[in-house]
Amino acid sequence: xxxxxxxxxxxxATVLAVRGxxxxxxxxxxxxxxxxxxxxGKYKIVVNLEGVDFLDSTGLGVLVGGLKRLRSHDGDLxxxxxxxxxxxxxxxxxxxxxFAIHDTVDDAVAG
Amino acid sequence: xxxxxxxxxxxxATVLAVRGxxxxxxxxxxxxxxxxxxxxGKYKIVVNLEGVDFLDSTGLGVLVGGLKRLRSHDGDLxxxxxxxxxxxxxxxxxxxxxFAIHDTVDDAVAG
Amino acid sequence: xxPVIELEIPARAExxxxxxxxxxxxxxxxxxLPEERIDDLKLAVSEACTNAIEAHHEGDVExxxxxxxxxxxxxxxxxxxxxxxxxxPETLPEHPPVTDPERLNFERGLGIPLIRxxxxxxxxxPSSQGTAVRMVMYCDPALELDxxxxxxxxxxxxxxxxx
Amino acid sequence: xxPVIELEIPARAExxxxxxxxxxxxxxxxxxLPEERIDDLKLAVSEACTNAIEAHHEGDVExxxxxxxxxxxxxxxxxxxxxxxxxxPETLPEHPPVTDPERLNFERGLGIPLIRxxxxxxxxxPSSQGTAVRMVMYCDPALELDxxxxxxxxxxxxxxxxx
Ligand SMILES: Nc1ncnc2c1ncn2[C@@H]1O[C@H](COP(=O)(O)OP(=O)(O)O)[C@@H](O)[C@H]1O
Ligand SMILES: Nc1ncnc2c1ncn2[C@@H]1O[C@H](COP(=O)(O)OP(=O)(O)O)[C@@H](O)[C@H]1O
Numbered sequence: 001x002x003x004x005x006x007x008x009x010x011x012x013a014t015v016l017a018v019r020g021x022x023x024x025x026x027x028x029x030x031x032x033x034x035x036x037x038x039x040x041g042k043y044k045i046v047v048n049l050e051g052v053d054f055l056d057s058t059g060l061g062v063l064v065g066g067l068k069r070l071r072s073h074d075g076d077l078x079x080x081x082x083x084x085x086x087x088x089x090x091x092x093x094x095x096x097x098x099f100a101i102h103d104t105v106d107d108a109v110a111g
Numbered sequence: 112x113x114x115x116x117x118x119x120x121x122x123x124a125t126v127l128a129v130r131g132x133x134x135x136x137x138x139x140x141x142x143x144x145x146x147x148x149x150x151x152g153k154y155k156i157v158v159n160l161e162g163v164d165f166l167d168s169t170g171l172g173v174l175v176g177g178l179k180r181l182r183s184h185d186g187d188l189x190x191x192x193x194x195x196x197x198x199x200x201x202x203x204x205x206x207x208x209x210f211a212i213h214d215t216v217d218d219a220v221a222g
Numbered sequence: 223x224x225p226v227i228e229l230e231i232p233a234r235a236e237x238x239x240x241x242x243x244x245x246x247x248x249x250x251x252x253x254x255l256p257e258e259r260i261d262d263l264k265l266a267v268s269e270a271c272t273n274a275i276e277a278h279h280e281g282d283v284e285x286x287x288x289x290x291x292x293x294x295x296x297x298x299x300x301x302x303x304x305x306x307x308x309x310x311p312e313t314l315p316e317h318p319p320v321t322d323p324e325r326l327n328f329e330r331g332l333g334i335p336l337i338r339x340x341x342x343x344x345x346x347x348p349s350s351q352g353t354a355v356r357m358v359m360y361c362d363p364a365l366e367l368d369x370x371x372x373x374x375x376x377x378x379x380x381x382x383x384x385x
Numbered sequence: 386x387x388p389v390i391e392l393e394i395p396a397r398a399e400x401x402x403x404x405x406x407x408x409x410x411x412x413x414x415x416x417x418l419p420e421e422r423i424d425d426l427k428l429a430v431s432e433a434c435t436n437a438i439e440a441h442h443e444g445d446v447e448x449x450x451x452x453x454x455x456x457x458x459x460x461x462x463x464x465x466x467x468x469x470x471x472x473x474p475e476t477l478p479e480h481p482p483v484t485d486p487e488r489l490n491f492e493r494g495l496g497i498p499l500i501r502x503x504x505x506x507x508x509x510x511p512s513s514q515g516t517a518v519r520m521v522m523y524c525d526p527a528l529e530l531d532x533x534x535x536x537x538x539x540x541x542x543x544x545x546x547x548x
Contacts, residue, residue: 056265228393
């Protein structure tokens with residue numbers, strides 16, 4: 001199972017596009033990538049989940065950890081997600097109140 | 112698991128487009144459809160395998176049975192197939208020498 | 223007896239995806255479960271398998287997790303069994319409300335609440351031998367396939383001659 | 386010990402697709418098997434499972450077929466075990482050559498020749514308890530993934546803080 005992780009700079013934000021399934025097997029790679037970006041001084045990160053087919057609580061935990069870390073640097077981690085099946089996981093866990101979730105990368109970068 | 116079976120008349124031939132996986136579970140439906148077409152007097156049948164994702168020897172057996180039945184009515188059963196993974200099954204079993212296999216439905220109908 | 227399908231995997235993270243695949247493939251074979259509910263079940267299975275795997279020693283391939291699916295007329299039952307140390311599902315720590323800034327300190331502990339929300343029924347059966355998580359999804363018979371070909375188990379390939 | 390994955394299904398036609406799915410998913414997880422060889426294995430598994438199912442009484446869900454996969458470094462082994470009556474793979478009837486018009490009378494009997502052609506090794510182990518068909522595919526180590534994350538079994542989600 002592969003996890004695609006592509007990084008792109010866009011108007012002062014770092015966009016991390018994730019593809020594939022985020023679970024206990026692949027989440028460590030997402031976590032490592034976020035750690036790497038933070039250590040490079042990227043404090044405004046947009047995680048694009050549009051290419052994600054599956055995300056469970058392990059993936060949520062990594063995103064929450066990333067948000068927490070970025071906030072401690074006065075940065076932010078926002079999300080791009082329009083897929084109902086992925087949005088649902090954020091809704092059930094109440095994390096829609098914790099994350100800013102945008103419809104497009106442009107909105108997220110601007111927001 | 113679904114097997115799609117669509118019938119269309121084209122220039123005097125009956126084109127049966129098969130979609131999905133043809134195996135011991137779904138092959139009975141293909142066989143029933145061929146039986147039905149033959150009983151309706153359709154003796155020139157083109158089986159379009161372009162939408163088939165998987166075909167095993169049970170499916171081959173149904174096609175061989177169909178060909179035999181049609182030949183006994185001076186008819187024919189020809190195939191449309193360009194997918195290497197499906198063609199390979201015909202090649203290994205030597206059935207490329209038994210069936211006329213065409214690249215397009217138009218070729219098959221004309222041939 | 224209802225048809226039972228069993229998948230036994232090593233207690234390793236890389237096999238959780240396989241458990242999801244098997245359960246969701248069975249669930250989609252049953253047309254009586256709408257796609258959205260299949261996604262719910264898939265997520266619940268992922269959570270339960272993740273916990274089952276974490277309950278074992280790391281990386282030992284001889285530790286096994288059993289995923290057992292029973293397909294009844296009106297429901298699909300999935301049980302995930304591990305041989306870990308067991309736990310008490312009633313005494314798990316509560317999370318602060320999501321609006322509380324403290325919430326960010328809880329990166330974990332979402333799995334069991336998710337399972338409870340997603341499936342129609344769940345029971346946790348911990349013991350000293352390990353834990354079994356039994357989940358049930360009820361099917362909507364209105365969605366059942368018209369054609370029942372489940373009983374065609376033997377196919378007579380020579381029958382074309384009798385057409 | 387190599388990781389072993391077991392799938393046990395009722396001896397019914399509707400579950401052959403699941404056996405294919407599990408094996409091909411495992412095979413694609415091992416990047417050392419190219420896609421074409423995965424297709425070969427999938428077909429061989431389909432043939433062996435079809436035979437295993439046909440070796441049982443029709444439709445009795447208590448009759449079981451076991452699909453056992455062992456993932457070694459250099460190969461993937463799949464064995465299909467049934468509890469049917471067994472058979473002698475050496476005394477199967479020969480087919481007439483494909484050019485012979487008689488060939489059309491043979492709609493069956495292609496499964497075992499296909500298996501022999503498709504996999505790198507196969508042994509048939511019939512007994513009075515049933516038949517085990519053991520198939521081996523060798524992997525091409527040149528295709529192996531660069532990154533080996535198989536050993537990350539426990540993830541520490543709190544570690545972001547130490548970044
Ligand atoms: N199968 C299990 N065996 C042992 N302990 C378990 C099992 N499932 C859950 N637990 C315990 O319950 C806790 C909460 O589980 P969960 O809500 O899934 O969150 P998380 O796994 O992220 O901690 C786990 O941390 C673990 O201590
Ligand atoms: N697992 C098995 N148990 C009992 N008999 C078997 C088994 N596998 C194969 N056979 C026997 O070998 C024959 C040839 O098998 P195969 O080449 O797959 O063709 P087919 O299944 O189409 O007849 C079968 O018809 C059956 O009699």
